[in-house]
Amino acid sequence: MYKxxxxxxxxxxxxxxxxxxxxxxxxxKAIINALEKGVLRGSGLHLITGDEGVGxxxxxxxxxxxxxxxxxxxxxxxxxxxxxxxxxxxxxxxGLEKVVDSKVQFLVDFSYFLRQSAENGERALLVLDNxxxxxxxxxxxxxxLSNIEKGDGKLLSILLVGRPRFTAILAQxxxxxMRQRLAYRVDMKPLSLDEVSxxxxxxxxxxxxxxxxxxxxxxxxxHQYSGGLIxxxxxxxxxxxxAGAENECEAISLELVKSCAGAEGTGGxxxxxxxxxxxxxxxxxSDTSSAATADKAGxxxxxxxxxxxxxxxxxxxxxxxxxxxxxxxxxIAGVYFLLPDGEPELVVSPQSVVNPAEDLAASSxxxxxxxxxxxxxxxxxxxxxxxxxxxxxxxxxxxx
Numbered sequence: 001m002y003k004x005x006x007x008x009x010x011x012x013x014x015x016x017x018x019x020x021x022x023x024x025x026x027x028x029k030a031i032i033n034a035l036e037k038g039v040l041r042g043s044g045l046h047l048i049t050g051d052e053g054v055g056x057x058x059x060x061x062x063x064x065x066x067x068x069x070x071x072x073x074x075x076x077x078x079x080x081x082x083x084x085x086x087x088x089x090x091x092x093x094x095g096l097e098k099v100v101d102s103k104v105q106f107l108v109d110f111s112y113f114l115r116q117s118a119e120n121g122e123r124a125l126l127v128l129d130n131x132x133x134x135x136x137x138x139x140x141x142x143x144x145l146s147n148i149e150k151g152d153g154k155l156l157s158i159l160l161v162g163r164p165r166f167t168a169i170l171a172q173x174x175x176x177x178m179r180q181r182l183a184y185r186v187d188m189k190p191l192s193l194d195e196v197s198x199x200x201x202x203x204x205x206x207x208x209x210x211x212x213x214x215x216x217x218x219x220x221x222x223h224q225y226s227g228g229l230i231x232x233x234x235x236x237x238x239x240x241x242x243a244g245a246e247n248e249c250e251a252i253s254l255e256l257v258k259s260c261a262g263a264e265g266t267g268g269x270x271x272x273x274x275x276x277x278x279x280x281x282x283x284x285x286s287d288t289s290s291a292a293t294a295d296k297a298g299x300x301x302x303x304x305x306x307x308x309x310x311x312x313x314x315x316x317x318x319x320x321x322x323x324x325x326x327x328x329x330x331x332i333a334g335v336y337f338l339l340p341d342g343e344p345e346l347v348v349s350p351q352s353v354v355n356p357a358e359d360l361a362a363s364s365x366x367x368x369x370x371x372x373x374x375x376x377x378x379x380x381x382x383x384x385x386x387x388x389x390x391x392x393x394x395x396x397x398x399x400x
Contacts, residue, residue, distance in 0.1 A: 002245035012207030013234040013241070022062050023202050025195055028055070032062055034184055035159065039071055039125050042153035043183035044146040047131075047160045049167055050188030053231030056161055059188070060127060071123045078138065079130040086138060090126060114148055114155040124156050131162030132169070139169075143178045190228025193220065199230070200237065213241070218257045225261050236261060
């Protein structure tokens with residue numbers, strides 16, 4: 001594809017890089033050194049948090065290489081894992097060909113393995129990825145595992161790796177003991193502009209280029225667009241190289257990078273802003289616009305709403321069912337409030353209500369006058385039959 005166009009021997013921006021492509025910047029080296037010392041000392045618990053794409057997987061790959069000849073390691077993804085699956089995943093991670101069906105059996109087999117490793121002079125490290133999915137029961141199990149020790153120290157080191165929201169879980173009072181046992185914790189941050197430049201140059205040179213294929217102004221744009229997240233940097237740079245080769249561009253330009261960023265749509269500053277605006281549109285409860293403005297906006301907003309909804313769904317695939325449910329509730333509520341509430345309300349005009357006494361007096365006076373003029377006998381109202389009270393409703397107004 002683009003390798004011959006830019007004199008490369010391999011793809012520089014694979015999302016799953018080869019060992020030689022693992023970038024060891026100053027921040028990465030500091031974290032690896034601290035973790036390595038903690039594990040070799042036999043410290044119990046360690047924590048790494050960071051957003052998706054910040055480089056946690058790359059960090060774990062480097063740690064695995066650094067500890068390959070010193071520590072026995074097991075990497076377990078705990079996302080949506082049941083308790084028994086959790087136990088058996090740990091055993092498989094350490095190379096134990098056993099399947100347990102109870103907690104007691106697991107503790108017996110795993111404790112024996114840890115004691116044997118300690119007697120052989122080997123440390124054991126358990127890495128739990130996606131720790132934000134750990135249930136409270138599983139967190140209690142992790143704390144229990146960190147208690148396994150011998151006279152001279154812990155037999156097992158545990159590294160928890162997760163999203164920033166896992167910090168809020170540990171901050172709960174019921175997890176105070178686990179929080180206090182953390183020997184080392186770090187929250188990984190996005191790369192700075194200088195680190196993005198260093199990272200891109202490293203990956204290009206490692207792939208066979210003489211230097212960075214991206215000019216300084218393009219690097220600044222990539223940093224802004226990607227938010228400093230390694231995953232976004234890799235995706236955009238890969239697309240730029242493909243587009244450059246297809247258009248026979250001898251050199252990468254800022255315009256080419258911008259055009260690829262506009263068509264790419266996988267994240268970064270601009271798309272995060274669009275997603276933020278979409279959430280605002282979907283979940284805002286305030287309505288300060290006038291009726292005329294709302295009517296005008298409603299006519300033009302259907303297509304925009306659908307496009308933004310589609311964008312939000314694509315960004316949050318794990319929450320599609322929830323969002324569909326919310327949209328359904330909003331639609332039902334809208335229909336409910338638009339329909340008239342019960343029978344139409346009747347408003348009676350005060351001028352249309354007639355007092356029976358006044359009506360009778362007026363009729364009597366008219367009748368007496370008529371009798372006097374005609375000479376006929378006049379019958380008093382008191383001697384006549386007592387009239388029935390009545391209310392005349394002149395006009396009805398239906399309030400919709």
